[in-house]
Amino acid sequence: MDTATHFAMGFGLAGLAHLDPVVAASPGLAEAVMLGTVIGSQAPDLDGLTRLRGSAFYIRHHRGASHSLPALFGWTLAVFLLVQAISPQQHWPHLLGWTFLAVFLHIFVDLFNAYGTQGLSPFSKKWIAFNLIFIFDPLIFALHLAGFLLWMAGANPGPLFFTIYLFLAVYYYLRYKSHRRTTELVRKAIGASGEYTILPTFFGNQWTFVVKTDSHWYVGEVNGGETVVLDTFVRKPESDLIARAKQNPKVQAFLSFTRYAHVEVREHHFGYEVRWFDLRYRARNADKNHYMLVAVVCLDKAYRQLDSFVGWIHRGEEQLAKKLNPEKEVQIN
Numbered sequence: 001m002d003t004a005t006h007f008a009m010g011f012g013l014a015g016l017a018h019l020d021p022v023v024a025a026s027p028g029l030a031e032a033v034m035l036g037t038v039i040g041s042q043a044p045d046l047d048g049l050t051r052l053r054g055s056a057f058y059i060r061h062h063r064g065a066s067h068s069l070p071a072l073f074g075w076t077l078a079v080f081l082l083v084q085a086i087s088p089q090q091h092w093p094h095l096l097g098w099t100f101l102a103v104f105l106h107i108f109v110d111l112f113n114a115y116g117t118q119g120l121s122p123f124s125k126k127w128i129a130f131n132l133i134f135i136f137d138p139l140i141f142a143l144h145l146a147g148f149l150l151w152m153a154g155a156n157p158g159p160l161f162f163t164i165y166l167f168l169a170v171y172y173y174l175r176y177k178s179h180r181r182t183t184e185l186v187r188k189a190i191g192a193s194g195e196y197t198i199l200p201t202f203f204g205n206q207w208t209f210v211v212k213t214d215s216h217w218y219v220g221e222v223n224g225g226e227t228v229v230l231d232t233f234v235r236k237p238e239s240d241l242i243a244r245a246k247q248n249p250k251v252q253a254f255l256s257f258t259r260y261a262h263v264e265v266r267e268h269h270f271g272y273e274v275r276w277f278d279l280r281y282r283a284r285n286a287d288k289n290h291y292m293l294v295a296v297v298c299l300d301k302a303y304r305q306l307d308s309f310v311g312w313i314h315r316g317e318e319q320l321a322k323k324l325n326p327e328k329e330v331q332i333n
Contacts (some may be wrong), residue, residue, distance in 0.1 A: 018030065208222075271298065
């Protein structure tokens, strides 16, 4: 989920904590629990600081170890010790328990969008993404906002947020059912055996999809039950040029993150451009070649690497052109 929704969930859990009679009877403990749930709901995303080491490092590590099973306990302990140092509590097990729930909920809900996490690390480096909820879901955020307003108006926060979270559990189930129905619609439309991935969008009745068969990639959308294929790509055997480009560390970071990468080769006067793009992130209402998450390697005619880039491009080819300078003399590995 996005930062704002995680923040809202932190306050929501602080309200839910009033179901705990010890928390409800102690204003000081309730304040400490709120601090623990709000910080705990944000803690795993501190891995965003990996951006300081470049896009490749960020792509490889964001939502990796920071969202793993050991991290669940590590973040909980770190946040608990911080809050306990700021506001010591006699009934500290309650503070610890609600802080743990906040960290757990952050890691858990991140499994449900398209980006996913390495939630089973260190036992598995596989990315897990259930593809049910868009990274910002307006209904989830609106329900939390309504809960805060009612809490401020005098409503009992414990039963209030318990009702909200019961409703959200039903909502997640309905999204699961919708996801299954949409998958079947796409299977019938494509009519080929392969790997079908259905992805959520901001709009509840609209989904996008990526289908991988033995010979092709299909990218499209389902809107109100109507399936439309937007792009079709032929999957080709890997050439020596592509194999050489894959040795680039930025490309390796990119490929460690996604199973939905299609590669294309373009010839230029300086040599070649080898571009991988993640088919999950197609820019809407844009040039069909504009996929926002890419890895690019420029090589000369002897297959020596000249320049490379990995990251997000939101404005298409013009933005990417500013990131690359294949004609500079210094070789970049």
